[in-house]
Amino acid sequence: MKSVVDQELARAYRRLRDTGTLGQWTTRDEVGFIFGLGDHQRLSDTGVKLVTSTREDLLRRYLQASNNRVMWGDIDRTTCLTVAAALIAAFKKEPQ
Secondary structure, eight states, X not given: OOOXXXXXXXXXXXXXHHHTXXXXXXXXXXXXXXXXXXXXXXXXXTSOBOOOOOHHHHHHHHHHHHTTOOOOTBOOHHHHHHHHHHHHHHHHHSOO
């Protein structure tokens, strides 16, 4: 029996294959990924919810990791970093 993680990876792969975007990750795809950071519950292989970082923390980590990213391919780095920074700034504006 496949784990929950394996099932999700297989589903994502099929979606990319079926839409013809496999291997053609674009700025639009990356921005969608950035907007989705922290929106999903991470599950263990047994389907138990794992404790995860906050959305703001994940966005900050994305910005930090972008410094190490060498291959951006068809992705506009500036656009993606601007989107991530804007989302982080929005957290500061929200009332606590």
